[in-house]
Amino acid sequence: MISPRRYHQVLDLARELYSRHPAEIDYGVMAQVLQDVLECPVCVFSEVGMSKDGALGVGWPTTRIDASEITAVTLRNMRRHPLIRHYVKTSDRRPLTVTDWISLREWKSSEAGSDIYAAVNFYDHIAIPLDSPPGTMRSFALGRDDGPFTDQERELILALHPLLIAMDGKARRLQQQRPTPLTITEGRIMHLVRDGLTSRQIGIRLNRSHRTVEKHLGSIYGKLGVTNRIDAVNAFTAKVATGEDLPAGPIP
Known part of the structure; x- marks a missing residue:
């Protein structure tokens, strides 16, 4: 039961x-x-x-x-x-x-x-x-x-x-729909995802909770039109290469 x-x-x-x-x-x-x-x-x-x-x-x-x-x-x-x-x-x-x-x-x-x-x-x-x-x-x-x-x-x-x-x-x-550009925070998160960090490690690096990082990732996936980390990294890398829809401001 x-x-x-x-x-x-x-x-x-x-x-x-x-x-x-x-x-x-x-x-x-x-x-x-x-x-x-x-x-x-x-x-x-x-x-x-x-x-x-x-x-x-x-x-x-x-x-x-x-x-x-x-x-x-x-x-x-x-x-x-x-x-x-x-x-x-x-x-x-x-x-x-x-x-x-x-x-x-x-x-x-x-x-x-x-x-x-x-x-x-x-x-x-x-x-x-x-x-x-x-x-x-x-x-x-x-x-x-x-x-x-x-x-x-x-x-x-x-x-x-x-x-x-x-x-x-x-x-x-x-x-x-046409995705909106990533925010500066989302761009930072994606750089760290691309470096292989987990959500918890990213949270520690950016002084944010694991849950907050996951919510940002959900937003990032929607903007990139993907459903998982691998596709997100590939899509983000392509945008970095072309400069398309990248967030304004410095990204470490």
Whole structure:
């Protein structure tokens, strides 16, 4: 049975997300929420058919999950994973588990199941898709090694699903608008991110809290039109090279 504490987590999540500016919403924020509520140690997000590269993958915690590895795993399995095939071929965007389509025994013995397990250390998992055009997929995936998701947990995911879709839609619409230049503080943060510092290390360097740095990063992601640190660094480096939309004032 789902404890009252976890229901309160969902309510707190709803309040937190609705209080945020869309530019502060990214996949990392949503992933952390899902991990906390569902008590899953790992969360990944994959896109299929949304770019010329064919697929994109990111994962959390970033200290444990390598984005390039998740992208490679997604590319290798996007034509043989039953959930990916289903979402790409249909307009169905319901949260589903891999065992809705195949027995756990069959999945464990499959090439796709073994390949994914090697990267994320779980077999049974649930996909939580976001809106995407026909022929594509954008979806979170969470799993645990202590048994399948219960009916109550799946009901909780169904309740969260529309909220995640709505916040993702707001963030994506904002990204389609012309971004405003980074502020001086945001520019400083991005220089430190590019140097490899964590949010906590950046907070110490700039005498700001970890939470404040994360909020700045959310704003930066929105302005750069990205959803993760790797893409943010690449976009920022390109702007530095061209001088495009850089903040006015000195940046150490």
